[in-house]
Amino acid sequence: MSNKSAQRKHATTTGNHPKELVKLIQQMSHRHHTLDVFSDFVELSALSISNAIDKTQFEARERRYLEIIAKYTPEEVQAFPKMLAELVMSFEDETATGSVGDVLGPIYMALDLGNERSGQFFTPAEISKLMARLLVGDGSDVRERGFLRLNEPACGAGGMVIAYADALQSAGLNYQDSMHAICVDVDVRCVHMTFLQLALLHIPAIVVHGNALSMEQWSHWYTPAHVMGGWRGRLARERDQTAPQGAPVETTEDGAAVLVPVEPEATPTTGAAAIDFGKLEQLALF
Structure with a gap:
């Protein structure tokens, strides 16, 4: 197939996968x-991905997976991997255009599932991307800092977060690194x-299920890129390099300062280093 034919085929299929997911x-x-x-x-998709990378939480999340799936008939169960396939192909359509975009947010709002009573409204993608590109600029600050x-x-x-990944990519940076x-x-x-x-x-x-106001935390979810990219060590090294000379360095079980909870290891660990919500602003770049 020629490049032009491939482009025409892509143009006719782009946008179909989110619609198929909704259907x-x-x-x-x-x-x-x-x-x-x-x-x-x-949740089923998140549990499946988590259980492929985070063995310390495998048993509890596998039980949760089986609990959810028991509500559906065998025929209905077959629809869930089809939904995931449509989501994956939606992202492939996005990346084929050279950009990275939020797929689930617009679908969630299009299905009218937002909780208006709690003030739950997702920022339109165009606004998110504008904010991210204004702050990232040409990426020179990120190149200087490393990440x-x-x-x-x-x-x-x-x-x-996806908008920032898109802005970094537009600035010629690999957001995965x-x-x-x-x-x-x-x-x-x-x-x-x-x-x-993000996975x-x-x-x-x-990703933390928690309340940044009351500082409660209920669960932690580690993306494959976090685990496979060695970010536990990278964050720990960055913490050590930026600590003031002679200042006591607070050590947590994960080695990544107070901002990062315990991450999965080859063998189970006990306890957890909580995220310090006091250091989180509405949106913080540092």
Whole structure:
């Protein structure tokens, strides 16, 4: 197939996969509430990815997976991997255009699943990308520092973090190596959405189900890029290099200062180093 033919084929299929994902969700809504189907889809997908990389939490998350899947018939269960395939292909369509975008956020809002009573509205992708590109600029600051650390204590579907990845890519930087994110949300559905999207885009991140106001934390989710990229060590080295000379360095079990919780090891560990929410602003770049 020629390049022009491939481009025409891509042009005719771009945008179809999110629509197919919505159709698959809606087809199951005759027996289940749409919000339940969507929530179960993102959680099942998140559990599957987590269990492939984080063996310290495998048993509990495998039990949760089986608990969710038991609600559905064998025929319905087959729809979930199809949904994940449509999501993956949606991201492939995005990356084929040279950009990185939020897929689940717009679908979540299009299905009218947002919680207006709690003020839950996702920032439109265009605004997120504009903010990110204004702050990243030509990427010279990131090149000088080595990598960017991004904190998002109200992450939603992860759209703002994805926008920063897109901005870094536009500046000629590999976001898989030049950015690490800590994402927090009180809504566990948002945690699963963020983790799933960042995992599929291979963005190094730790996603926390927690409350940045009360400082409660209930679960930690490590993206494959965080684990495979050796970010535990990178964050620890960055902490040591930036600590004031002669100042006491606080050591946590994960070796990545107070901002990072315990990450998965080859053998199970006990305890957890909590994220210091006091150091998180609404959106912090440092």
